[in-house]
Amino acid sequence: MSTNLQTQAFAGNPIRSKTPKSTDPFSPTSALESLKTRLLDNTLHCQPQKHHSSLSSSSSSSPDFKVLPFRKGRPLTYSGPGETAPVWHLGWISLGDCKIFLANSGIELKEEALVYLGSRSADDVVYWAIDVSDGDSLASEFGSKQLCFVELRTVMVATDWADQRAMADLAIAGHARALLEWHNVSRFCGHCGEKTIPKEAGKLKQCSNASCKKRIYPRVDPVVIMLVIDRENDRVLLSRQSRFVPRMWSCIAGFIEPGESLEEAVRRETWEETGIEVGEVVYHTSQPWPVGPNSMPCQLMVGFYAYAKSFEINVDKEELEGT
Ligand SMILES: [Zn+2]
Numbered sequence: 001m002s003t004n005l006q007t008q009a010f011a012g013n014p015i016r017s018k019t020p021k022s023t024d025p026f027s028p029t030s031a032l033e034s035l036k037t038r039l040l041d042n043t044l045h046c047q048p049q050k051h052h053s054s055l056s057s058s059s060s061s062s063p064d065f066k067v068l069p070f071r072k073g074r075p076l077t078y079s080g081p082g083e084t085a086p087v088w089h090l091g092w093i094s095l096g097d098c099k100i101f102l103a104n105s106g107i108e109l110k111e112e113a114l115v116y117l118g119s120r121s122a123d124d125v126v127y128w129a130i131d132v133s134d135g136d137s138l139a140s141e142f143g144s145k146q147l148c149f150v151e152l153r154t155v156m157v158a159t160d161w162a163d164q165r166a167m168a169d170l171a172i173a174g175h176a177r178a179l180l181e182w183h184n185v186s187r188f189c190g191h192c193g194e195k196t197i198p199k200e201a202g203k204l205k206q207c208s209n210a211s212c213k214k215r216i217y218p219r220v221d222p223v224v225i226m227l228v229i230d231r232e233n234d235r236v237l238l239s240r241q242s243r244f245v246p247r248m249w250s251c252i253a254g255f256i257e258p259g260e261s262l263e264e265a266v267r268r269e270t271w272e273e274t275g276i277e278v279g280e281v282v283y284h285t286s287q288p289w290p291v292g293p294n295s296m297p298c299q300l301m302v303g304f305y306a307y308a309k310s311f312e313i314n315v316d317k318e319e320l321e322g323t
Contacts, residue, residue, distance in 0.1 A: 015118030115202030275314025
C-alpha cells in the first residue's frame with residue numbers, strides 16, 4: 001500500500017513567516033502606530049504617502065494596509081467564473097474602504113478591532129483582519145461587489161489543493177479566523193474576571209485590572225489524527241460519525257489529554273473508539289486546523305501512521321457510527 005498525503009491545508013502562510021523586529025515599519029508594533037495615525041486621518045481612502053529617497057531603503061517606507069473582514073468566523077471572499085472552473089480569492093479591502101463600509105453600517109472603526117496578520121515587504125503591505133459580526137447591513141454593502149462571507153470549511157472544500165495561490169489564501173484565512181475567534185473567547189481574564197484588552201496589534205491580550213495585568217496568549221489545542229494500518233492484510237481502518245454526509249469516512253482523531261505523549265494519545269484514542277490495539281506509531285506531518293468549533297479555534301492536527309496489533313473492531317457507538 002502506498003499513500004501520498006503531502007499537501008497540508010492551512011499551512012505555508014506567505015505573510016506570517018518571521019515577525020519583523022519592532023523597529024521595522026512592517027512589525028506589529030510599528031504597523032499599529034501607523035494604523036492609529038491613519039485612523040485619525042480623514043484621507044484614509046488615499047494611498048499612504050511613501051517616503052522613498054535615494055538614501056532610504058524600501059523598508060523605511062510607510063507600508064500600505066489591507067484588511068480582511070470576517071463575520072461570525074466567515075472570511076469575506078470574492079467568487080467568480082474562471083477559465084475552467086469557478087475561482088475564489090480573499091476579499092481584501094483597503095483601510096479607507098473598510099472605514100467607509102463600517103461608517104455606512106453605523107460602526108466606528110477602532111484600533112482594537114483590527115488584528116495584525118503579517119506583512120509582505122516586497123509588496124509594501126501589512127495585512128490585518130477585522131471582526132465585523134455586529135454589522136448587519138454589511139452583507140448588502142459587500143454583496144454589490146460580488147463579495148460575500150463564506151464558511152471557511154466551505155472555502156476549504158472548494159479549494160483546488162494543487163493551486164498554490166488558493167492554498168496560500170486558505171492559510172491566511174485560517175490564521176485570521178483562529179486569531180479572531182480566540183479574541184472572542186478570551187474577553188475576560190481567567191484569573192480575576194476583569195476585561196482583557198488586545199496588545200501588540202492583537203497578538204496577545206492583557207488583563208485590564210492594574211493589580212493583575214495577566215498576559216494571555218492564543219492557546220493551541222493539539223489533536224492527534226491517525227491512519228490505523230493492518231500491515232499484513234494491506235488494509236486501513238476508517239470511521240464515520242453520524243453527522244457525516246453519506247459516503248464520508250475519516251481517520252480516527254482525538255484531543256490529547258494532560259500528561260500524555262502524542263504516541264500515547266494515538267494508542268488511547270484508537271482503542272477507546274474502535275477497540276483496536278496499536279503498536280508502532282510513526283509521525284507523518286502536522287497542520288493547523290482552524291475550522292473546528294468556535295470554542296477551540298486554534299487546533300493543531302498532528303498526523304500519524306498507527307500500526308494495529310489487534311484486529312477485532314469494537315466501535316464506541318457514542319463516538320462513532322461505524323468503521
Ligand atoms: Zn486579571
